[in-house]
Amino acid sequence: MVSARDVIIHTPEEISRIRIAAQATAVVRDELAKLIEPGMTTKDVDILAGRLIAQTGGRSSFLGYAGYPGNVCISVNDEVVHGIGVDSRVLREGDIVSLDVGVEINGATGDTARTVPLGHVSSQVEHLLATTEEALMNGIKQALAGNHIGDISRAVEQTAIKAKLGVVRDYVGHGCGIKLHEPPEVPNFQSRFKGPQLVPGMVLAIEPMFNLGTWKVKTERDGWTVRTCDGKWSAHFEHLVLITEETPEILTWPKTM
Ligand code: MF3
Ligand code: CO
Ligand code: CO
Numbered sequence: 001m002v003s004a005r006d007v008i009i010h011t012p013e014e015i016s017r018i019r020i021a022a023q024a025t026a027v028v029r030d031e032l033a034k035l036i037e038p039g040m041t042t043k044d045v046d047i048l049a050g051r052l053i054a055q056t057g058g059r060s061s062f063l064g065y066a067g068y069p070g071n072v073c074i075s076v077n078d079e080v081v082h083g084i085g086v087d088s089r090v091l092r093e094g095d096i097v098s099l100d101v102g103v104e105i106n107g108a109t110g111d112t113a114r115t116v117p118l119g120h121v122s123s124q125v126e127h128l129l130a131t132t133e134e135a136l137m138n139g140i141k142q143a144l145a146g147n148h149i150g151d152i153s154r155a156v157e158q159t160a161i162k163a164k165l166g167v168v169r170d171y172v173g174h175g176c177g178i179k180l181h182e183p184p185e186v187p188n189f190q191s192r193f194k195g196p197q198l199v200p201g202m203v204l205a206i207e208p209m210f211n212l213g214t215w216k217v218k219t220e221r222d223g224w225t226v227r228t229c230d231g232k233w234s235a236h237f238e239h240l241v242l243i244t245e246e247t248p249e250i251l252t253w254p255k256t257m
Contacts (some may be wrong), residue, residue, distance in 0.1 A: 008175050008182045009201035013216040015220065015242065017025050017108035018177040018203055022240045022251035024056035025103040025110025030254055032072070032101070033116045033143035037092045046085025053103050061102030061109040061180045064256075068224065071199045073113075080209050080226040080234040081171055093119040096129065098236040102180055111176050111205045112252035113238035124212065125233060126164065132210040132235040135188075139206045143241050149184055149195030156208050157189045166211035168234070176240055177203040178199035198243045203251070208237030 010018060031052050036045055049072040053060050055111040060071040066080075075083035076091065083098070091097065100113035105136045115129055134158045144150040152173075160167045173186030184196050211217075213232030220227065228234050242249040 006183045007196045007199065007202055008177070009199055010177050010203055010254055011131050014108065014178060015201065015203070017106050018110070019251055020246040021058065021103055021105045021108040022110035022112070023255050024058050024105055025240070026099050026252040027255050028052045028056060028103055029099055029101045029112050029114060029252070032099050033114060035060055036091065036099075036116070036118070037096060038091055038118055040091050041087050041133060042076065042083065042089040042091065043087045044085075045074050045091070046070045046072060049101065050232060056105065058105035061104040061111065065180060072103055074098070075100070075225070075234075075236065076234050078228045078231045079081070079230060080168055080211070080237055082182060082224045082226050084222060085169050086226050095119055096121060096125060096233060096235065100236065100238065108178060109176065109180050110240055110252055111142040112240060113181060113207060113236050115235040115237065127163070128233060128235050131163040131165060133237045135208040135210065136206060136237040136239060138248060139208065140239060140241055140248055141205060143198060143206065143243055145198050145200050145217075145243055145245060147198050149186055150190060150193065152204075152206060153187045153195070154190045156206070157238070160208070160210050166213055166215035168209035168217055169212065169215055170217055171209060173205050173207045173238070175203060176205040187235070200243050200245050202243040204241050205238055206241055207236065209234060209236045
């Protein structure tokens with residue numbers, strides 16, 4: 001891989017491996033979303049995720065990453081990201097569950113997330129989910145060669161501002177593909193820097209995290225689980241996106257198989 005300034009540009013050979021890992025990651029994400037149901041514990045979900053990941057022929061990119069103890073991240077309701085599956089947390093009808101999955105295969109890795117409602121949720125929560133996913137797609141539309149990281153950040157943030165949602169600032173998107181976290185950072189908010197320019201061969205994990213209330217978050221005593229400071233609910237959607245000469249390729253687009 002070539003590292004130009006503060007970005008990583010992947011070779012065609014790397015990209016073909018990243019594509020395979022990303023597709024496996026998307027399959028696990030969507031299978032999990034289909035299979036989770038009220039009454040399961042988040043530990044059950046993590047064990048199920050471990051089986052689904054093994055079926056792809058890969059391994060979890062998260063397990064052991066900086067000491068992370070789970071196969072996937074499972075973040076419920078006011079939990080934002082990095083929730084760990086535990087026996088004590090039982091999923092209930094009306095919960096929203098962020099499933100964040102990374103599968104490593106043949107030295108490449110995917111990273112993708114979506115937040116799924118368990119049965120009926122309020123229209124306010126439906127709106128939170130729809131807007132966060134819409135912000136992800138608006139960000140992806142800006143993931144064009146010649147644009148800057150800041151163009152993605154602006155599109156994501158504007159979507160939140162219009163919907164009066166809080167934008168998490170302490171966690172950001174990132175380059176990805178060979179390592180789970182590669183430069184550059186992809187913030188979900190604008191700053192006075194437009195950031196690096198986008199070049200074909202860059203692979204970005206774009207991942208808005210929006211809250212019904214404050215943008216402020218805190219980390220639990222378990223050292224991982226991030227939740228909102230005001231207890232209001234949070235949504236998280238993430239795709240892995242390849243910058244091309246033309247329109248971006250969503251490497252974690254749902255697979256029909
Ligand atoms: N999947 C997260 C992200 O989107 C990172 C999880 S790292 C872990 O960047 F260690 F918590 F698994
Ligand atoms: Co992720
Ligand atoms: Co990510």
